[in-house]
Amino acid sequence: MASPNSAHTARADNSAAPPPPRPLDAVRAQRPPPPESAESVWLRRLAILSFWAVVVFLGIPIWLKTTAIYRAELPLQTMTDWAEGNVCRPFFPLRIAVEAPIPPEHAQQLIHLTQHTLDSLNEFPAHQLRLQIAESSTLANASQQVVSDGTAIRSDDDDVALRIRLISVETGATPRARLQPYSSTLDIYYSPEQVPPRASSDSPLVGFMAQELHGLFAEEQAQLAWLLSTAPSTDTTKLPPLTHEQLAELQRQSTRALKYAPTYHLTFSLFTPTYTPSAWDIQKALRTYVNPLLHSFAAISNFTIDTQVQLYATFSPSITPPEFSHELNAWTLRKEDLSGFVNAAEWPLSPSIGQGPTVNFVLYVPEQSQSPLIIKENAGTSWLIPQWGGVHILNLGAETVPQGLTTDALAPAMHAFSDQLISLFGLPPAPASLPLRISTLERIRATSLIISTSSTLGALAQVYQKLQSIPVPDNVAQSAALTIANLQQACDSLHQGQFHAALEYARTAQVEAEKAFFERSMVGQVYFPDEHKVAVYLPFLGPVAVPLIMAALKELKAALKRG
Structure with a gap:
């Protein structure tokens, strides 16, 4: 049995024994790494710096160059000024030539007093009627007469808005006026005693001429005032007041009329639910009834014409079929079904035919069993579809439907289409002279183009400023410069009374502005x-x-730690 002393000795020997050996990885982990030489530190830093130098001085410049967006400089301030109406204030000086077979001094006195009376009636300062003596062989001195401003108007001057012919008569009520329906000429009949050697302001001829001229251009003034009231920076106090009836009528005309375009495509279509008529003398009918009207509009827009015949054309299923009315002794269509009369799903009426907007004119010949076919509410046979075209129903009576329609048979339809064409182009309803109405439309179109083109310039300037990421090629800057130049020319021509030239410049400006705004690379x-x-x-x-x-x-962290 071991003694307690021996056990104590054994424990002492065990405590003095060395610890067991540890793994090699643990020993290496506690051993600090050898100090890095300064050469290796700078070598690593140079390697990192070289990569950053390649990125900063080579990679980023190449990336910026290859991905850079070219933006041509645009005259933004000028474009904005046009859009805000600060550059061009529309002004319409209408030149009126007066042919007076009286001594020059009497004619000058008559025109001076008439001008003074006319100015007192005018409530639209931007629309001025300027009376001048016409150069005519019927005048007293034959060659040329000069008025107070030192000018005279030739009888064949294209910029003359109206010609007044004073005609002395011995019989009939005087003074009286007669406006030529197919000429910009106003004949005023007077008696010799109404033009004394020294005309006075209370002369009946002076007041009659002023009132007649004011009434002739009242419709034009209303349309121009309504158009200018929609333009920015317009002083409405300088516009003539419009009644609620006038505003409603002007709004209705604007809703009905087509948007202006340099070229329109007219499509004349013959539709019939049977196999007859299968032909029509449309070319001769167009030459006789429609082409003279289109020739009158040639100064404003160009036209292309297409014709077609569609047999077995059925009604649209969305409308109520015609019903026979014993009271009217005819087949009737309800007024609410007129808008769906055209079967757009089956009738070949493509709106994209031709160079410009398509205006459709549909001639429908009902079958013999449903003839005559009229509108129930007003017994009419034609109606207008706003901003689209017109429809006319040609009832051929109880006789057998012919295989082909002659020019005489097409005359009612051609007259209806001509009236619808006039309405669709926004021709004013007054005065009674067609050339005067067309010249009024010319001034309205020129003004509307200047306003709309200026608005397009402003929109382009906003796009340029707000969307910095879109490219702007040089041709956009060129188009913008051409637009501004043509707008200025149009405005100057407007102020000089050269309205046809103003329309041409405005039309060119519109084309250039839309070309710039709808540039393909920008869109x-x-x-x-x-x-x-x-x-x-x-x-x-x-x-x-x-x-x-x-x-x-x-x-950077290591460098801060060393420091």
Whole structure:
């Protein structure tokens, strides 16, 4: 049995024994790494710096150069001024030539007093009627008469808005006037005693001429005032007041009329629910009834014409079929079904035929069993579809429907189409002279083009300023410059009374403005936001940028720790 002393000795020996050996990895982990030489530190820093130098001085410049968006300089302030109406204030000096077979001094006195009376009646300062003596062989001195401003108007001057012929008569009520329906000429009949040697302001001829001229151009003044009231920076106090009835009528005309275009395509279509008539003498009918009207509109727009015949054309299923009225002894269509009369799903009426907007004129010949076919509410046979065209129903009576329609048979339809064409082009309803109404439309179109083109310039300036990421090629800047130049020419021509030239310049300006605004390279970038660019570049730049950034941060942290 061991003694207690021996046990104590054994424990003492065990405590003095060395610890067991540890693994080699643990020993190496506690051993500090050898100190890095300064040469290796600078070598690593130079390597990182070289990568950053390649990125900063080579990669980024190349990336910016290859992805740079070229933006041509635009005259933004000038474009904005046009859009805000600060450049051009429309002014309409209408020149009126007066042919007076009286001594020159009497004619000058008569025109001076008439002008004074006319100015007192005018409530539209921007619309001025300027009376001048016409150069005519019927005048007293035969060659040329000069008025107070030192000018005279030739009888064949294209810029003359109206010609007044004073005609002395011995019989009938005087003074009286007669406006030529197919000429810009107003004949005023007077008796010799109404033009004394020294005309006075209370002369009946002076007041009659002033009132007659004021009434002739009242419709034009109302339309121009309504048009200018929609333009920016317009002083409405200088516009003539319009009644609620006038405003409603002007709004209705605007809703019905087509938007202006340099070229229109007219399509004349013959539709019938049977196999007859299968032909029509449309070319001769157009030459006889429609072409003279189109020739009158040639100064405003150009026209192309197309014709077609469609057999077995059925009604649209969306309308109520014609019903027979014993009271009217005719087949009737309800007024609410007229808008759906044209079977757009089956009738070949494409709106994109030709160079410009298509204006459709439909001639419908009902079958013999449903003839005559009229509108129930007003017994009419034609109606207008706003901003689209017109429809006319040709009832041939109880006789057998012919295989072909002659020019005489087409006459009612051609007259209806001519009236519808006049309404669709926005021709004013007054005065009774067609050339005067067309010249009024010319001034309205020129003014509306100046306003709309100026608005397009303003929209282009806003797009340029707000969308910095879209490219702007040089041709956009060139078109903008041409637009501004033509707008200025149009405005100057308007102020000089050269309305045909003003319309031509305004039309050119509109074409250039739309060409600039709808530039293909610009439109393609409008809907490409910056988020898309990040989504494209991130997969390429991320794997390269992360190691470079982490290495730079690690080296910066080590340098701060050493310091």
